[in-house]
Amino acid sequence: MINARDLPIKKILIGLVLFFALIFPILFGAQLYYLTVLILILIFIIYSSAWNFLTFSGQGSLGHAAFFGLGGYFCSLLVMKAGIPPLLTLPIGGLFTGVIGVLIGLTCVRLREWFLAMVTFGFAIIIQTLIVSQLAPITNGWDGFGVTKLVPSDFPNSLLIEYYLIFAISVITLLLFRYLLKSKIGLTLAAIRENELEAKASGINPIPFKLFSFGVSAFFAGVAGALEIFHFGYITPEIFGVDISFWPIIYTITGGLGTLAGPVIGTIVISLLWEGLNSFGLTYMRFVIIGILLILTIIFLPGGLVSIGGKLSKYWNKSPDSDKK
Amino acid sequence: MRNEFKSILFLTALIIVAVIISGCTSQQSPQGTTQTVNNTIKIGVIASMSGPASTTGKDIWQSAQLAADEINSQGGVYLKDIGKKALIQLVLGDDESTREGGQKAVSKLITQDKVDLLVGGFSSAVVSAHQAIVADNKIPYIIAGASSTQVSKRKDIDNTYLFYHRPNTDNSAEASLLFLNDTVRPAINSKFGFPDSRPLRVAVVYQDSPFGKGQLDAVNNLTKKLNLPIVVVANASFKMGESDFRTTLTSVKSQNPDVIYAVTFLNELIPLTQQAIRDVGLKTLILSxxxxxDPDYYKGVGQVADYSVMESRFSPYAIPNTSTKERTTKFLSDFDTKYQGFAGMMGAATYESVYIAKNAIENAGSTDKVKVKDALSSGSVDQLLETMKDGKIIFSPDTHESKFDLFVSQMRMDNKTNEIRPHIVWPVSLQETSFVLPDWYAPGTT
Amino acid sequence: MEGIITIISQVVFWGLYAGCIYILLATGLNLIFGVMKIVNFAHGEFLMLGTYITFSFFVLSGFNPYVLLCASLPILVVVGIITERLCFRPILGTGKLNEIFVSLGIIYVFQNVVAMLWTDEWKTIQSPYKDITISWGSVQVPLDYFIIIGITICILIGLYLFLHRTSLGRAIRATSQNRKGAMLMGINVEQMDMLTFGIGAGLAGAAGTLWAVSGQVFNPYMGSIPAIKGFAIIIIGGLGSIAGAIVGGLIIGLAENFTSFTLGGAWKDAVSFIILIIVLIVKPTGLFGGKDE
Known part of the structure; x- marks a missing residue:
């Protein structure tokens, strides 16, 4: 009823958030600490969104670090061995991880959720083992190697430029996901997710679509991994760690599984909460709090943080009605 | 649409609250204030307070506090440019044992806490991910861990502000090899009547990590480079944190080694030793x-480790009889009084790092980072706890690594405590007792 | 030649022993899956808790650690029941992915609560029989491993008897076969869920005691990998099939040991997943799996 008035408000708010992200460094100063935290948040927004995209097709992964790390390694090797500038390697590295993603997806599409989770988890371990053993002559094994940074650090304000670059990449990524989800593909994916049998009955072959979402998800996870390494300036096999696989899950679920805004909100809120708890001197307690938060979210707020507003407004809208009666 | 609007409003509020929470404690130092010359020197300590390396992290942080308290109780550090003493204030940075955590901790220490100097750092992977930030921001950083030579020999970053107070994998492998060559090999040859030319058969069992791989490479390279009569008859890797070595050891046994060179962490050494001697029945010498x-090792490993040898630079029970003995004994007892426990090797190195920092700042006469860096690269400090080469802590001009005098001790059963205790057998200058081959020892066949 | 046989027989024995721990984990996971149709990825945390309970009671009482099975098993049954009630019951039927994600939360909570209580230093205890060895073929093997294998067999037989000879066990099996049918027959399936989850956790706790007694070190983070392998085992063996779990456990235990013997220790964890993936490509329901699930 009040659509006409509210629609621009939503856009204005998104615009405001973007604007805030843009001027943040100017407001608070281009401080190393803020920028480091913000850059890592942006990278994990891309990564969590990529992970989330897979769940749009009803699949879930416990080993996305495989793609995150592969992207990191492939791009780093392109930069260091072939001399390609970091920024240009991102699409190539993404494509490479995307192809690997489709290949891994081929073994997974027929599998049930648990099998899928296991297989993806296993791939992260297998790829890490390959990197440190058979591929060690190229990857330098556990020692890793130094990588050119996204913006060379002798550049004036290099970190600030890096921040804006990564910011731009994450906005483009989110827009792409938005586009994909609004397109026919997105609708088909939703159909498969909701009921694969019915989707099949209406003439949809789910396999190419599932593979497609695997590929896209791996592509952006790879880009995020490469960005992290170009930010660190050094790559080690720790990039395949279990924690790297788990963080996007935690971020996305607390934010809101299966929504575009979920991974973004989740990453921001959990990262900042994490930093906040850290400054209170909580170490193990932080993990306990995050774990409890995750369980509570799944049980009591399956839609994640993005659904809170809706729930609250439902509550508010209801109570005046009941008063009238 | 209304719902969406409210939910966005709510989320914006949520994000703002989160920003405030995370910001409230880090905002202690107001923006834009120029650093006034006050009476504290801020030293950032990078330690893992959570995650797999947190045991070592606690050791690092506690030992740093011990050193700072000692210095502060004597009035602090004398600064020539203000003509009085300043107290040391330590700031903890928890790297969470992850690369991301390390980056955040280090950048927070640099910009929020505005530290004058950094000490600590343990895992090579974690250090490699935040090295560049420290180098870019030109903060002197005394690294007590990261033993991988890859980390200290990086060419792609400015190394001038990074200092490594630890032996790298090459140094420690060299000490082990020299010990094997000039003590173990002759002992075996003379006991079993082998010719002097018989090469020693070494099996390397190593952790699949920068530490383990580094040791294996160093052993292979150094035997060639030093032309030692040592052959590596087997090398077997295991995953970090492994506790089942039985198959690995069975395969090692089939190669008939004279010595097993175990490149492990302590938690892995306990099951490795037990399984080697008890389960697999190896009648050989284990050099770790x-x-x-750590005292837990002596408590946990039991009698099977009798006669095994360990290369070390700091031990709770084997204190080299040099100028450092008194200081080390005091350090251990002070640590025990304060924290009820033993200080470890990383703790000792961090304790020394704080003193190295104090010394450099006093020599520089100020906390000016360029001056402190210069003082660190040119200065030398008398050895404190760990025995150093020529008795001095000096950072080498090229890679800024200090040089340690490593020692090897042999475990012997102690009837009083009913636990094994180490006795230094090498080098000759520090020797307490001489190395003995156990009666049950059987050499590998040739 | 004789040397090779010795080596192989030894490796087989270590595989057998390693298989015991996996079988206990996998049997528990399988039982839970059969009844509740959920997968608990946090199962390894029960194993870890089992080692710590054994450790604490051992330090406090100095009892023979094997006796401490009587502590770790029942305590873990209770912990399992509480976990089921608080974390899994509310999300039953809300989607398979949720179960996986809830397990992640449980992993974080358990690991770090244990780290807060016991610190995260590596711990170890010693078996009272550690110096006794028995000859097995041409090799000397510590008595402990025979005891461990024996205890595992006893537990499995006990479980079999419980499931087949008691009314409670029959009720569990009925729920496992047909939940709705069981409900119609007046079985309180929610109670069966709690009970099964408790038994599963108890088996993991027993595995924890055996882990600790065999002289293996443990810390709060040690549970995840064995649990994931336990899960791989039930997939290889087929979900819901106890016999499959035993075969799968032995396959994994042996494969791991032969891999680290041939390819090196780095491949030890990876090999179970390679087997898993091959099995799933060939037969997406697992080797012994039924048609559905």
Whole structure:
């Protein structure tokens, strides 16, 4: 009823958030600490969104670090061995991880959720083992190697430029996901997710679509991994760690599984909460709090943080009605 | 649409609250204030307070506090440019044992806490991910861990502000090899009547990590480079944190080694030793290395470790009889009084790092980072706890690594405590008792 | 030649022993899956808790650690029941992915609560029989491993008897076969869920005691990998099939040991997943799996 008035408000708010992200460094100063935290948040927004995209097709992964790390390694090797500038390697590295993603997806599409989770988890371990053993002559094994940074650090304000670059990449990524989800593909994916049998009955072959979402998800996870390494300036096999696989899950679920805004909100809120708890001197307690938060979210707020507003407004809208009666 | 609007409003509020929470404690130092010359020197300590390396992290942080308290109780550090003493204030940075955590901790220490100097750092992977930030921001950083030579020999970053107070994998492998060559090999040859030319058969069992791989490479390279009569008859890797070595050891046994060179952490050494001697029935000598010697090992390993040898630089029970003995004994007892426990190798190195920092700042006469860096690269400090080469802590001009005098101790059963205790057998200058081959020892066949 | 046989027989024995721990984990996971149709990825945390309970009672009482099975098993049954009630019951039927994600939360909570209580230093205890060895073929093997294998067999037989000879066990099996049918027959399936989850956790706790007694070190983070392998085992063996779990456990235990013997220790964890993936490509329901699930 009040659509006409509210629609621009939503856009204005998104615009405001973007604007805030843009001027943040100017407001608070281009401080190393803020920028480091913000850059890592942006990278994990891309990564969590990529992970989330897979769940749009009803699949879930416990080993996305495989793609995150592969992207990191492939791009780093392109930069260091072939001399390609970091920024240009991102699409190539993404494509490479995307192809690997489709290949891994081929073994997974027929599998049930648990099998899928296991297989993806296993791939992260297998790829890490390959990197440190058979591929060690190229990857330098556990020692890793130094990588050119996204913006060379002798550049004036290099970190600030890096921040804006990564910011731009994450906005483009989110827009792409938005586009994909609004397109026919997105609708088909939703159909498969909701009921694969019915989707099949209406003439949809789910396999190419599932593979497609695997590929896209791996592509952006790879880009995020490469960005992290170009930010660190050094790559080690720790990039395949279990924690790297788990963080996007935690971020996305607390934010809101299966929504575009979920991974973004989740990453921001959990990262900042994490930093906040850290400054209170909580170490193990932080993990306990995050774990409890995750369980509570799944049980009591399956839609994640993005659904809170809706729930609250439902509550508010209801109570005046009941008063009238 | 209304719902969406409210939910966005709510989320914006949520994000703002989160920003405030995370910001409230880090905002202690107001923006834009120029650093006034006050009476504290801020030293950032990078330690893992959570995650797999947190045991070592606690050791690092506690030992740093011990050193700072000692210095402060004597009035602090004398600063020539203000003509009085300043107290040391330590700031903890928890790297969470992850690369991301390390980056955040280090950048927070640099910009929020505005530290004058950094000490600590343990895992090579974690250090490699935040090295560049420290180098870019030109903060002197005394690294007590990261033993991988890859980390200290990086060419792609400005190394001038990074200092490494630890032996790298090459140093420790060299000490082990020299010990094997000039003590173990002759002992075996003379006991079993082998010719002097018989090469020693070494099996390397190593952790699949920068530490383990580094040791294996160093052993292979150094035997060639030093032309030692040592052959590596087997090398077997295991995953970090492994506790089942039985198959690995069975395969090693089939190669008939004279010595097993175990490149492990302490938690892995306990099951490795037990399984080697008890389960697999190896009648051979186990030489372990640089594994952050800890009393838990002596309690946990039991009698099977009798006669095994360990290369070390700091041990709770084997204190080299040099100028450092008194200081080390005091350090251990002070640590015990304060924290009820033993200080480990990383703790000792961090304790020394704080003193190295104090010394450099006093020599520089100020906390000016360029001056402190210069003082660190040119200065030398008398050895404090760990025995150093020529008795001095000096950072080498090229890679800024200090040089340690490593020692090897042999475990012997102690009837009083009913636990094994180490006795230094090498080098000759520090020797307490001489190395003995156990009666049950059987050499590998040739 | 004789040397090779010795080596192989030894490796087989270590595989057998390693298989015991996996079988206990996998049997528990399988039982839970059969009844509740959920997968608990946090199962390894029960194993870890089992080692710590054994450790604490051992330090406090100095009892023979094998006796401490009587502590770790029942305590873990209770912990399992509480976990089921608080974390899994509310999300039953809300989607398979949720179960996986809830397990992640449980992993974080358990690991770090244990780290807060016991610190995260590596711990170890010693078996009272550690110096006794028995000859097995041409090799000397510590008595402990025979005891461990024996205890595992006893537990499995006990479980079999419980499931087949008691009314409670029959009720569990009925729920496992047909939940709705069981409900119609007046079985309180929610109670069966709690009970099964408790038994599963108890088996993991027993595995924890055996882990600790065999002289293996443990810390709060040690549970995840064995649990994931336990899960791989039930997939290889087929979900819901106890016999499959035993075969799968032995396959994994042996494969791991032969891999680290041939390819090196780095491949030890990876090999179970390679087997898993091959099995799933060939037969997406697992080797012994039924048609559905």
């Amino acid at each position: 290395i640089e594994n952050n010697d």
